[in-house]
Structure formats: C-alpha cells, structure tokens
Amino acid sequence: MTSLISSGLAEWAFDPKGLKQFHSAMKQLAYVWTREYIIADITPLPAYHIRRLITNVEGFCAQLEWTSLRGVLPPPAADHFGEILAELLIDIAVHERLFQKPFWYLDGKAGPDD
Numbered sequence: 001m002t003s004l005i006s007s008g009l010a011e012w013a014f015d016p017k018g019l020k021q022f023h024s025a026m027k028q029l030a031y032v033w034t035r036e037y038i039i040a041d042i043t044p045l046p047a048y049h050i051r052r053l054i055t056n057v058e059g060f061c062a063q064l065e066w067t068s069l070r071g072v073l074p075p076p077a078a079d080h081f082g083e084i085l086a087e088l089l090i091d092i093a094v095h096e097r098l099f100q101k102p103f104w105y106l107d108g109k110a111g112p113d114d
Contacts, residue, residue: 030090034086034087034090038082038083038086039082040079040080040081040082040083041079041080041081041082042066042081042082042085043066043070047066050066051065051066053085053089054066054069054085056089056092057085057088057089057092060088060092061085061088069081
C-alpha cells in the first residue's frame with residue numbers, strides 16, 4: 001500500500017480489462033482463504049462463540065439462540081451456517097470499511113480508538 005501511495009497516480013490507473021483481472025484474482029484469493037479458515041458446522045463451538053457470531057450480524061440475522069435458530073433454518077443452511085455467517089461477516093466488513101469509509105487507510109490512525 002505504501003509503495004502505491006508513494007508511486008503516485010500512475011500506479012493506481014487501471015484500464016477496465018486490468019481492473020477486471022485484478023478483481024477476479026482478488027476474488028479467487030479471498031475464496032481460497034475463506035475456504036481454508038471457515039468452520040461450516042458451528043455446532044461444536046462453545047455457546048459464547050456462537051452467540052458472539054450471531055450478535056455480530058445483528059440486523060442481518062434473527063437474534064435467537066443457536067438451538068432455536070437452527071430449528072427454523074432449512075437443513076442445508078443449518079449444516080453450513082458457519083459458511084453463511086463467514087460470508088455475511090466479510091460482506092459487512094467490506095461494506096463498513098470500503099463503502100462507508102472509503103479513505104479509512106489515509107486517516108493516519110492505527111485503529112478506531114486512535
């Protein structure tokens with residue numbers, strides 16, 4: 001990132017084809033990374049971990065205990081709820097970080113409390 005900023009505008013210029021290729025490569029890397037680290041079935045996790053995951057997606061997911069929520073989901077969704085939560089958490093992070101605050105990396109802060 002530092003090299004892109006110090007290199008100037010020329011490094012940021014993408015033609016539409018280059019931007020599409022960059023997007024495809026990043027999408028593939030993100031897919032591989034998430035497949036490596038997500039837990040599809042969250043049932044074995046401790047209850048406080050599951051509660052924290054569900055709380056983090058408030059507004060996008062019913063705020064029920066996992067046993068109640070699992071009962072109202074279709075079986076395939078219940079079995080792969082970890083994947084669904086992971087995708088949703090990533091989407092929320094991208095939306096908050098990139099769309100709501102597109103210049104977050106230029107504010108000079110190390111973190112939100114800085």
